[in-house]
Amino acid sequence: xxxxxxxxxxxxxxxxxxxxxxxxxxxxxxxxxxxxxxxxxxxxxxxxxxxxxxxxxxxxxxxxxxxxxxxxxxxxxxxxxxxxxxxxxxxxxxxxxxxxxxxxxxxxxxxxxxxxxxxxxxxxxxxxxxxxxxxxxxxxxxxxxxxxxxxxxxxxxxxxxxxxxxxxxxxxxxxxxxxxxxxxxxxxxxxxxxxxxxxxxxxxxxxxxxxxxxxxxxxxxxx
Amino acid sequence: xxxxxxxxxxxxxxxxxxxxxxxxxxxxxxxxxxxxxxxxxxxxxxxxxxxxxxxxxxxxxxxxxxxxxxxxxxxxxxxxxxxxxxxxxxxxxxxxxxxxxxxxxxxxxxxxxxxxxxxxxxxxxxxxxxxxxxxxxxxxxxxxxxxxxxxxxxxxxxxxxxxxxxxxxxxxxxxxxxxxxxxxxxxxxxxxxxxxxxxxxxxxxxxxxxxxxxxxxxxxxxxxxxxxxxxxxxxxxxxxxxxxxxxxxxxxxxxxxxxxxxxxxxxxxx
Ligand SMILES: Nc1ncnc2c1ncn2[C@@H]1O[C@H](COP(=O)(O)OP(=O)(O)OP(=O)(O)O)[C@@H](O)[C@H]1O
Ligand SMILES: [Mg+2]
Numbered sequence: 258x259x260x261x262x263x264x265x266x267x268x269x270x271x272x273x274x275x276x277x278x279x280x281x282x283x284x285x286x287x288x289x290x291x292x293x294x295x296x297x298x299x300x301x302x303x304x305x306x307x308x309x310x311x312x313x314x315x316x317x318x319x320x321x322x323x324x325x326x327x328x329x330x331x332x333x334x335x336x337x338x339x340x341x342x343x344x345x346x347x348x349x350x351x352x353x354x355x356x357x358x359x360x361x362x363x364x365x366x367x368x369x370x371x372x373x374x375x376x377x378x379x380x381x382x383x384x385x386x387x388x389x390x391x392x393x394x395x396x397x398x399x400x401x402x403x404x405x406x407x408x409x410x411x412x413x414x415x416x417x418x419x420x421x422x423x424x425x426x427x428x429x430x431x432x433x434x435x436x437x438x439x440x441x442x443x444x445x446x447x448x449x450x451x452x453x454x455x456x457x458x459x460x461x462x463x464x465x466x467x468x469x470x471x472x473x474x475x476x477x478x479x480x
Numbered sequence: 481x482x483x484x485x486x487x488x489x490x491x492x493x494x495x496x497x498x499x500x501x502x503x504x505x506x507x508x509x510x511x512x513x514x515x516x517x518x519x520x521x522x523x524x525x526x527x528x529x530x531x532x533x534x535x536x537x538x539x540x541x542x543x544x545x546x547x548x549x550x551x552x553x554x555x556x557x558x559x560x561x562x563x564x565x566x567x568x569x570x571x572x573x574x575x576x577x578x579x580x581x582x583x584x585x586x587x588x589x590x591x592x593x594x595x596x597x598x599x600x601x602x603x604x605x606x607x608x609x610x611x612x613x614x615x616x617x618x619x620x621x622x623x624x625x626x627x628x629x630x631x632x633x634x635x636x637x638x639x640x641x642x643x644x645x646x647x648x649x650x651x652x653x654x655x656x657x658x659x660x661x662x663x664x665x666x667x668x669x670x671x672x673x674x675x676x677x678x679x680x681x682x683x684x685x686x687x688x689x690x691x692x693x694x695x696x697x698x699x700x701x702x703x704x705x706x707x708x709x710x711x712x713x714x715x716x717x718x719x720x721x722x723x724x725x726x727x728x729x730x731x732x733x734x735x736x737x738x739x740x741x742x743x744x745x746x747x748x749x750x
Pocket of ligand 2: 301302303346422
């Protein structure tokens with residue numbers, strides 16, 4: 258099986274040099290469904306940052322999609338990111354754009370035809386149950402609604418890898434289930450590799466999954 | 481409404497720059513036109529022992545565009561009735577020649593001084609009257625006027641530029657967020673900056689067209705035209721082609737520079 262992510266003795270630190278992840282080695286196969294758990298401040302978001310190339314490895318090696326991120330060129334990184342869908346913990350929606358335009362962003366970047374992109378956005382809005390909010394701006398939505406917009410944007414371009422940082426953090430039971438169904442669907446039907454940071458792994462998951470736990474800078478493979 | 485507010489600050493700043501620029505040009509044109517008018521009325525009188533042509537004067541100092549002899553005939557005619565014709569001829573020969581020198585442009589005091597000394601250096605020329613005192617006063621007044629307007633335009637320009645730089649940080653912050661998010665989804669730099677440059681060019685066009693409208697209106701506004709008629713000069717307040725192209729060029733250049741500054745200052749968050 259293809260390895261989408263291979264980390265070897267990976268250490269991560271911000272500019273203050275305080276080690277967040279210390280010499281971790283792990284790998285994620287194509288089509289895996291992976292949960293990452295850990296206490297607040299343990300480094301879950303930091304690990305994701307390194308996976309999409311926003312934080313360079315301090316030591317060790319990190320290969321994503323066959324490219325070593327330690328010395329990746331800007332254009333290669335752009336290329337890689339076009340095949341990744343991310344749900345950020347703080348959503349990172351563009352405030353001055355309507356929610357449709359936000360969801361359309363990855364499609365625009367990937368050069369989809371406008372008409373194709375519009376159909377896709379419409380479909381996604383239905384999937385996340387937001388079609389009644391068309392035309393609104395992110396700040397006119399509730400936190401949970403913004404989170405679902407972020408989810409729709411991450412799915413829009415059918416990425417080969419989805420990373421979601423606490424995608425159900427702000428959602429009730431019903432909406433959370435919606436999100437899990439979407440992620441499972443992508444994983445099942447499109448063989449999308451899914452990495453989810455969460456505090457509670459859903460009980461009724463239909464897919465087999467891996468589970469990494471971060472503690473004191475170490476990454477333990479629990480399952 | 482949101483989009484109107486987005487455009488307003490840059491459009492207003494650009495308009496203020498375009499205004500001070502055009503004002504400067506109008507004043508410069510007025511002064512040039514007024515100088516032409518003055519130079520038509522201003523002349524230097526030179527007294528020469530021998531006949532000198534316009535070319536000869538131009539050779540002495542090329543600011544002289546024309547030398548016209550003030551004909552002594554009328555004076556002589558009055559005298560000649562009591563004189564023998566041989567005496568008249570003699571008188572004509574001994575009488576010095578008076579020349580009225582027209583100048584190619586309105587001279588500065590230095591140019592007048594130089595002209596006077598050049599003329600006196602010629603051994604045929606005995607006396608030069610340059611009316612320097614009147615000339616000086618008018619010239620200094622023009623200069624003062626021009627300096628005041630230049631200063632005013634510069635201050636407006638400076639204040640606007642300072643305001644723009646203050647705004648620039650806000651714009652930078654605003655655009656940085658969107659550009660970072662686009663970058664996280666793999667947008668190349670040109671695509672990340674495209675929105676910004678489009679916005680900048682739209683604002684430049686907007687400011688240019690508003691300026692075009694206002695200046696076109698002003699250039700046919702009776703009060704404005706009267707001002708120039710009163711001093712007897714003909715000034716192009718706003719040339720709808722040349723001036724508009726310049727305004728457009730300046731506005732587009734400024735906003736592209738600003739957009740580039742924002743792109744260069746763009747930092748991706750880690
Ligand atoms: N930009 C940054 N610069 C410096 N330190 C940072 C930065 N971002 C996070 N950290 C530090 O890195 C550590 C891990 O943060 P991270 O955001 O990865 O935690 P987390 O596991 O995602 O927590 P949470 O569950 O609360 O989201 C924290 O101690 C935090 O203070
Ligand atoms: Mg986090």
